[in-house]
Amino acid sequence: MINDFDKLHIIAWGLLAIISIWLVVLTIKLKKISTEKKRVGSKLISSDNAIDVLSNLISDIEELSRRQLSLADVLKKHHKMINESIRAVGLVRYDAFHDIGGEFSFSAALLDDNGDGLIISSINGRNEGRVYTKLITDGIASSSLSVEEEEAVAKALSSSADYTSEEVIELGSKG
Numbered sequence: 001m002i003n004d005f006d007k008l009h010i011i012a013w014g015l016l017a018i019i020s021i022w023l024v025v026l027t028i029k030l031k032k033i034s035t036e037k038k039r040v041g042s043k044l045i046s047s048d049n050a051i052d053v054l055s056n057l058i059s060d061i062e063e064l065s066r067r068q069l070s071l072a073d074v075l076k077k078h079h080k081m082i083n084e085s086i087r088a089v090g091l092v093r094y095d096a097f098h099d100i101g102g103e104f105s106f107s108a109a110l111l112d113d114n115g116d117g118l119i120i121s122s123i124n125g126r127n128e129g130r131v132y133t134k135l136i137t138d139g140i141a142s143s144s145l146s147v148e149e150e151e152a153v154a155k156a157l158s159s160s161a162d163y164t165s166e167e168v169i170e171l172g173s174k175g
Contacts, residue, residue, distance in 0.1 A: 083112060089111075094148050109149070116136060121148070
């Protein structure tokens with residue numbers, strides 16, 4: 001039979017076990033908080049003042065906005081450069097002379113997004129070859145074109161319609 005003294009002993013040991021378990025749980029939670037504090041970083045956590053933390057966040061946001069606007073300017077410059085670079089090519093190979101086979105002659109149209117560029121035509125025969133160039137502005141030649149040159153320009157203009165660089169995201173539109 002258990003007397004009162006033994007009951008008191010059992011209760012004390014039970015309370016000691018509960019307190020020990022609670023102490024272990026608190027220690028684990030404190031360690032997690034300490035680890036999280038280190039992970040978040042020194043800049044915000046080192047400041048004990050909430051106003052300092054908010055001030056730092058606002059400064060960071062303003063710096064990011066400045067960088068975003070700078071990147072938008074760079075993007076616009078690159079967009080302009082891309083539009084003015086040769087991106088559309090049309091090539092037509094053909095036999096310039098009926099007595100020679102193999103399509104050794106060609107006309108190549110090299111155009112930018114605005115339809116500006118040039119046509120290079122190489123006409124090759126048995127004993128000689130000649131190369132001609134003609135300027136193209138807004139898709140229109142500076143001089144008359146052969147059927148093959150017209151076909152090369154048409155191919156180039158249709159290939160440039162597959163991609164438009166006007167689909168650039170406007171990063172600087174937010175102010």
